Amino acid sequence: MSHPDTTGAPPTATAPDRLDPAVWRTAVTVLVGALAVVFDTTIVSVALDDLARDLDAPLRTIQWVSTGYLLAVFLTIPLAGWAQQRLGGRRLWMASLSVFLLGSVLSALAWNAAALIAFRVVQGIGGGIMMPLTATLIIQAAKGRDIGKVMAVITVPTALGPILGPVLGGLILRLADWRWMFLVNIPFCAAGLWLARRNLSPGRPADGGSRVRLDVVGLLLLSPGVVAVIYGLSRVEGEAGFLTAGVLVPLTAGLALVGGFVGHALHRPAGALIDIRLLRHRAPAAASALLFLGGFALYAPMMLLPLYFQQIRGHDPLGTGLLLIPQGVGALLARGLAGSYTDRFGPRRVAVAAFAVIALATVPFARVTAGTSEILLMAALLVRGVGLGAAMIAPFDAAYAGLGHHEIADASIITRIAQQIGGSVGIAVLVVVLQHATGTARTASALADGFGTAFWWSVAFTAAAIPLSLLLPGRRAPEPAAED
Incomplete structure (x- = not known):
């Protein structure tokens, strides 16, 4: 395109x-x-x-x-x-x-x-x-x-x-x-x-913009496919988890439609709704995979954290939101330095460090009890936010760096879809884990242990991003402005 x-x-x-x-x-x-x-x-x-x-x-x-x-x-x-x-x-x-x-x-x-x-x-x-x-x-x-x-x-x-x-x-x-x-x-x-x-x-x-043709076949495959995947994931609940018709039918249909779009786009050299040929290159492919896991690391714990503070600590919605502010502060503090370090040292080193920080800062929640100090948890959220701030920058840098001007819009769509689906998958997985881990809990301590199990899953998925980060580009020479 x-x-x-x-x-x-x-x-x-x-x-x-x-x-x-x-x-x-x-x-x-x-x-x-x-x-x-x-x-x-x-x-x-x-x-x-x-x-x-x-x-x-x-x-x-x-x-x-x-x-x-x-x-x-x-x-x-x-x-x-x-x-x-x-x-x-x-x-x-x-x-x-x-x-x-x-x-x-x-x-x-x-x-x-x-x-x-x-x-x-x-x-x-x-x-x-x-x-x-x-x-x-x-x-x-x-x-x-x-x-x-x-x-x-x-x-x-x-x-x-x-x-x-x-x-x-x-x-x-x-x-x-x-x-x-x-x-x-x-x-x-x-x-x-x-x-x-x-x-x-x-x-x-674009030149001849009024005559630009919409890839109708691609649209009819990709948009309903992504919507069906997200809808299926949003239906995950109860002990059955993913093993219900309400989840499996839309999820399977959605994946089939997305797969159909991939085949359609690969056989259409020009004019496809999204140019997925960008994923043939290691850097944007690795960046999209990392953003999938980054969506998991960001959005899935954001479902767990409010539930923990409300169900275990008894906070109302406003109090819960205020307790989460340190994570946002950490993310903002990290962004300037993370951007500069990514330009100076390349996205690989920054991504490895960032996902390691996120995983380590999530461990206190995995070991949480009903009596864990909230000061300790807020400090962990501050550190976690620093990692999240850097982890969102480095993969995006790899996804866009070196692209031609005409390729940027496609990269924006691909990375956005990867991140959001990663968040949806993460939420669905942790909902199932949390329901299984807390289903028989009768005390505050047992309930806290169930939340700890769900957070351990979050730690594991975040840690999986560390070796994947090694596929990102290292330090690179300054690039000239991209040409059309």
């Missing part, structure tokens, strides 16, 4: 330790809008009980407020590359952010559960385009320079969302009702639209 240059003027010389101001303008512009999407993905998780009560709906129905949003996101992510070809970067960004804003306003006005689920799907359609487009626009603006520092900026929302989203949600529910969880998106979206009109280059569609 050929993708547009949406970055405007050619790059200017900059000091080696700082990014071009034009890159900063692009980054700030798109991240303001992206924060609304990332927060909205996690903020609703703490409000399901309130929604079930206020909308007079069972919890199994209200769960679709989150599930429907995520499925809509995955349905539209693969369209981002083609849509950028067709519309150009700025117009696509503003259109998708406007759709997300519309969905937010409608969600706040929802009168029953069915309406809220439908309006959340509208949000997901806009958010699904924005998620890969965020990275694409910033990487294209950087013109192949200082990828580590650029990734330190791009991955800020990924770190902040799971950490601050539940805090913001708990605070809103304490001070106001659930509708404000959607109204809070309005200032982010309005500011994002204003900044986009002011700072983003008008860009242009």
